Amino acid sequence: MSVEDRLRRAAHSLDESIAGRTPTSLPSTRGIAMRRLAVAGIALAVAALIAIPAIRRGIVTDIETTDQPGQRGEEATRSGEEGGGGPTEPGTRPGPGSVSGKPDGGQGTRPASGSSVAGISRDRVAFMSNRDGNSEIYTMNTDGSSQTRLTSNSAGDGEPAWSPSGDRIAFASNRDGKNAIYVMKSDGSGQSKLISVGGNGVNVPDQSFSPAWSPDGTRIAFVAVMPAGPTKGKGQIWLTNADGSDPRQLTFGDRYDSRAPSWSPDGTRIVFARTTEGFDFGDDGLWVMSADGSDMSWISYSQGVLDRMPAWSPDGKQIAFINRRRIMTMRTDGGDRKALTDTSDYDAHPSWSSDGSQLFFDRDPDGNYGFSCGVTTEEAGCPYVVGPMPPSVWRMNADGTGLRTLSNNMAGDWWPAFGRPR
Amino acid sequence: MAGREVGSLAGNASEPSLLRAAESFEEFYRREYPNMLKLAYALSGNRWAAEEIAQDGFVAAHRKWSKISGYERPGAWLRRVVSNLAVSFSRRRLVEAKALVKLAALRHDPLPPLPEPDEEVWKAVRSLPKQQAQAVALHYILDIPLSEIATTLECGESTVKAHLYRARNTLAERLGSTKEGS
Numbered sequence: 280m281s282v283e284d285r286l287r288r289a290a291h292s293l294d295e296s297i298a299g300r301t302p303t304s305l306p307s308t309r310g311i312a313m314r315r316l317a318v319a320g321i322a323l324a325v326a327a328l329i330a331i332p333a334i335r336r337g338i339v340t341d342i343e344t345t346d347q348p349g350q351r352g353e354e355a356t357r358s359g360e361e362g363g364g365g366p367t368e369p370g371t372r373p374g375p376g377s378v379s380g381k382p383d384g385g386q387g388t389r390p391a392s393g394s395s396v397a398g399i400s401r402d403r404v405a406f407m408s409n410r411d412g413n414s415e416i417y418t419m420n421t422d423g424s425s426q427t428r429l430t431s432n433s434a435g436d437g438e439p440a441w442s443p444s445g446d447r448i449a450f451a452s453n454r455d456g457k458n459a460i461y462v463m464k465s466d467g468s469g470q471s472k473l474i475s476v477g478g479n480g481v482n483v484p485d486q487s488f489s490p491a492w493s494p495d496g497t498r499i500a501f502v503a504v505m506p507a508g509p510t511k512g513k514g515q516i517w518l519t520n521a522d523g524s525d526p527r528q529l530t531f532g533d534r535y536d537s538r539a540p541s542w543s544p545d546g547t548r549i550v551f552a553r554t555t556e557g558f559d560f561g562d563d564g565l566w567v568m569s570a571d572g573s574d575m576s577w578i579s580y581s582q583g584v585l586d587r588m589p590a591w592s593p594d595g596k597q598i599a600f601i602n603r604r605r606i607m608t609m610r611t612d613g614g615d616r617k618a619l620t621d622t623s624d625y626d627a628h629p630s631w632s633s634d635g636s637q638l639f640f641d642r643d644p645d646g647n648y649g650f651s652c653g654v655t656t657e658e659a660g661c662p663y664v665v666g667p668m669p670p671s672v673w674r675m676n677a678d679g680t681g682l683r684t685l686s687n688n689m690a691g692d693w694w695p696a697f698g699r700p701r
Numbered sequence: 702m703a704g705r706e707v708g709s710l711a712g713n714a715s716e717p718s719l720l721r722a723a724e725s726f727e728e729f730y731r732r733e734y735p736n737m738l739k740l741a742y743a744l745s746g747n748r749w750a751a752e753e754i755a756q757d758g759f760v761a762a763h764r765k766w767s768k769i770s771g772y773e774r775p776g777a778w779l780r781r782v783v784s785n786l787a788v789s790f791s792r793r794r795l796v797e798a799k800a801l802v803k804l805a806a807l808r809h810d811p812l813p814p815l816p817e818p819d820e821e822v823w824k825a826v827r828s829l830p831k832q833q834a835q836a837v838a839l840h841y842i843l844d845i846p847l848s849e850i851a852t853t854l855e856c857g858e859s860t861v862k863a864h865l866y867r868a869r870n871t872l873a874e875r876l877g878s879t880k881e882g883s
Contacts, residue, residue, distance in 0.1 A: 282869050282878040289822035290841040292815045293739040300738055300752070300812065623760040644761060 401699050402632065403465075404639055405429070405439035405448055406672050410690035416450055418465075421637070421674065421697075423685030429467030438488050441465070441698025442521075443496045448698070449473065451488035458486045460501050462521075465700035473499065473523040487517070491540045491549075493570070497521050500529070500540040500549055514538050516551050518570070529572035537566075541591045541598075543611075546570060550578070550589040550598055550611075565589050565600060567611070578613040590629045592677075599629035599638055606640050608677075619679035626673075630697045636677055641693035642684075643670035726766050730759055733776055737783045738812075739842045743823045744787035744834060748812035751787075758783035777853040780843070784835045784853070788827075825875045829868050832856070836864035837872075 280288075403418045411428070414435045419426040430436040434454035441448055445465060452461045455472065463470040474487070486504040493499070499521055502514045513536040519526040529549070530537045540551045549570055554563045564579025564586040578598075579586040586607075590599045597608045602618075604625045609616040620626045625643045632639070670693040671686035686692040737758055742751035762769055762779050769775045814820065826834050832854055839850045840861075851858045872878070 280878055282873040282876060285818070285822050285876060285878055286826075286837065286841045286869075286872070289743075289815070289819040290739075290844075292819040293743055293842060296742065296748075296812050296815055297735055297738045300735070623757065623764075 401445075401701070403698050403700050404630075404672065404674075404685070405441060405696045405698055406641075406692055407437040407439070407694040408688070408690060408692045409669075410688050410692075416448070416467075417692075418698075418700075419685065421632070421639075421685075423672075427467075429463065430470070436461075438490065438694055439696045440490045440492055440499075441696055441700070442492045443494050445699040445701045448696075449490035449492060449499055449501075451490065458488045458504075460487050460490050460499065460519075465698070474519060474526050484515075489539055491542055492521070493542050494544050494546045498570075500542065502538050502540065503528075509533060512536075516540050516549065516568075516572075518572075529568065530575075539588050541589050542570075543567075543591050544593055544595045550591055552585070552587040552589060552600075554585065565598065565613075578609075578611065588628055590631055592631050593633055593635040599631065601627050601629065606638065606675075606679075617679075619675065619677075620682070625670075628694050630695050631677075632697050633699055637674055637697075638677055639672065639674050639685075639695035639697055641670045641695060642673050643691075643693065726763055726770070729762070729770075729775065733779055734759070736843050737779065740780065740783050740838055741787045742812055743838050743842055744784055744827060746823060746827050748814060751812055754786050755783060757786055774849070774852055777849065780839060780853045781855070784838065788831050788834060822872070822876065825872050826868070828875070829871060833864045833868040833871075836861055837868045840865060 402421045404421055405416055405418045407414050408417050409415075411431075413433065414437045415428055415432075416430045416436050416439045417426055417428050429448070430450070430452070432454055434452055436450055436452045436454070438451040439448050440450070447462055448465055449460060449462050451458050453459070454461075460473040461470055462473050473490075484503040484505050487501050488504075489502040491500045497520065498518055500516060500518050503517045504514045505511050510533045513533070515528055515535075516530040516537050517526055518529050530551070530553075534555055535553055536555075537551050537553045540549050542549055547570055548567050550565055550567045552564065553566050562577045564577065566575055566577050566579070568575040586600045586602045588601045591597075591611075592599065592608075596610065598611055599606060599608050599619075601607065604622075605618045606620045606626045606629050607616060607618045619638070620640075620642075622642070623644075626640050627643065628641050630639045631637070669691035671684050672692045672695045673682060673684050673686075675682040685695075734755065737755040738751055741754035741758075742748060745751060745754055747754075758779055761782050762775070765778075769778050772778060815823070826837050828834075829837065835854060836850055839845060839853060840847075847858045847861050850861045854861065854864075
């Protein structure tokens with residue numbers, strides 16, 4: 280049979296497969312769609328409200344730029360015509376906070392964490408952006424203004440994490456060919472690899488990413504993915520001293536894939552996300568362990584939909600995480616689960632402000648960036664795919680109110696990390 | 702909830718336009734849904750998540766409906782979004798994909814599996830470079846003119862022809878079929 284005939288027959292099989300799956304004959308499906316459309320409608324209204332001040336001044340924010348493919352370059356030019364932000368690096372655009380008359384887009388919510396009455400704040404948000412063609416690390420004020428590029432090379436840099444004292448940023452980079460953990464000063468200077476592969480007498484797998492500083496700044500937890508062998512692609516949580524010495528593996532198990540470590544504020548425990556080969560979902564989700572890898576306990580009672588990307592709150596009482604596209608919080612014992620966001624987009628990578636009043640996260644209409652798998656990831660098996668609608672960084676109050684976007688460029692911004700540089 | 706505090710504002714200020722959009726969008730939704738479902742199924746290879754992917758495309762379309770409805774071919778915009786979503790889905794890391802499978806399974810009954818020889822065809826299509834796979838799916842599933850495919854993929858007709866030519870050659874090799882008819 281010719282390939283032409285096979286393709287036509289395969290297409291006909293699809294016709295038969297979906298027979299009856301029309302909107303009118305699937306009321307439950309249609310109901311879901313209509314509910315989501317209603318949510319989308321509300322989101323559209325929110326977007327319009329937030330965008331009004333910017334539109335009046337000729338600025339097109341990220342909210343309304345998910346447009347017909349092919350139009351983004353034009354709108355990028357339009358938004359780039361306006362200045363008004365703080366000092367920016369070449370290739371960056373002023374954040375919407377620099378042009379919005381109110382810190383929360385006029386929604387009347389409380390100001391950003393750390394903002395003083397005079398509007399002077401030390402707080403910054405590090406994040407990833409591909410606005411210059413590949414992923415680099417940037418920082419910005421908590422209102423999106425004064426965006427500054429910290430890394431600049433042809434490799435991928437990303438997954439930033441501030442040291443608690445704010446003077447350094449750990450991040451992942453593949454500049455030497457493999458994803459590895461690096462550290463730099465908060466102004467981008469002094470970039471150096473934390474652990475050399477095979478160095479220090481310990482065979483750390485050469486695909487490492489997702490660094491997380493201990494609250495006292497002396498240690499860094501991270502994820503290392505096995506590059507080969509029967510556990511290829513599976514991650515384990517590792518720990519090293521902040522100077523790269525004494526790397527050691529905290530989680531084990533060939534069937535387990537552990538990701539996204541986050542420290543308790545007292546530095547005694549680490550929460551992380553774990554999935555199990557075979558996906559029986561019996562105890563997948565969020566786990567907590569002591570900082571030495573002992574006393575593991577499962578805290579995620581998510582009824583089948585995985586909890587991922589945990590972030591321990593500064594007061595130690597809550598964990599923010601994502602579940603089914605939403606940013607959620609729960610108590611550290613797994614109780615009192617609350618959804619803070621609920622849109623048709625994929626919300627991911629929650630990061631608390633140091634006072635716990637704000638959450639930063641990224642929102643991706645396509646869901647391509649919601650993964651913790653390193654900055655380049657072909658080898659790790661999870662490439663970032665740029666969809667028609669790029670992700671953007673958002674901020675909200677810890678109760679889910681005061682939602683606003685901090686991105687206004689046409690490229691993707693994601694993986695925010697709150698910090699207080701000095 | 703993110704939208705809670707502005708819900709009343711949405712109800713007052715935006716309701717009229719929202720209702721008008723929903724009315725015409727409904728027709729668009731009914732007409733295009735089967736085709737988008739097939740496209741999502743073929744390009745994602747996931748009978749659990751196909752409806753989720755198709756609906757994601759419609760939700761995205763609804764968000765931009767005031768603009769998209771004015772396009773000469775609003776369907777092209779939707780096809781592009783759905784085909785991108787479906788390709789992205791198929792390329793995601795296995796762990797994430799399976800998590801989404803689980804999610805989708807909670808919402809929908811899965812589509813019935815395709816006969817093995819036909820599933821083999823779509824599996825081979827999904828292994829093609831992205832635009833070749835999309836061109837093949839659009840051509841054979843939706844049976845639309847090359848000019849429509851070119852609009853959807855934002856390329857020229859000659860590029861579409863090249864995609865289809867190379868795709869058929871590759872598929873013939875991988876499926877052990879002849880290229881006759883191509």
